[in-house]
Amino acid sequence: MAQVEATTERIVAATPEAAFGTLADYAHARRELLPEQFSEYEVREGGAGAGTLVHWKLQATSKRIRDCLFEVSEPTPGQLVERDRNSTMVTTWTVTPAGEGKAKIAVRTTWTGAGGIGGFFERLFAPKGLNRIHDAVLANLAERLTK
Numbered sequence: 001m002a003q004v005e006a007t008t009e010r011i012v013a014a015t016p017e018a019a020f021g022t023l024a025d026y027a028h029a030r031r032e033l034l035p036e037q038f039s040e041y042e043v044r045e046g047g048a049g050a051g052t053l054v055h056w057k058l059q060a061t062s063k064r065i066r067d068c069l070f071e072v073s074e075p076t077p078g079q080l081v082e083r084d085r086n087s088t089m090v091t092t093w094t095v096t097p098a099g100e101g102k103a104k105i106a107v108r109t110t111w112t113g114a115g116g117i118g119g120f121f122e123r124l125f126a127p128k129g130l131n132r133i134h135d136a137v138l139a140n141l142a143e144r145l146t147k
Helices: 016-024 029-033 116-145
Strands: 003-012 038-045 053-059 065-073 079-084 090-097 103-112
Touching (some): 003 116, 016 090, 016 103, 016 116, 103 116
Antiparallel strands (some): 003 103, 053 065, 065 079, 090 103
């Protein structure tokens, strides 16, 4: 079994503080950023950054649905780490300055993939699909921040 990784990024027209604050707002804003692949969204503890426990289902493909329960931490300024209690999935959101009034948001998700031929196809196709999903979240974030 090998580690699988999906990474994408986007520059948004907002300060890093505004972008991070919106991403860290699990109680309100985050729910609105999620595309159709997410369902059953529920904040179970906290709701703002570190200490949040949030649940959702992620339908990456028509046959693949992950039941996720993420614990959120903030190991460094500008960084949110979501660790799934139900799997090896870890998603790290990193927000950094990208010039005057702009922020770069990078999202990286890793997990331990399956072995064998199934694992080969997972490593080949899953990152591309997850990158499309993350790109949709980042597009929704960019739109929300410019309102």
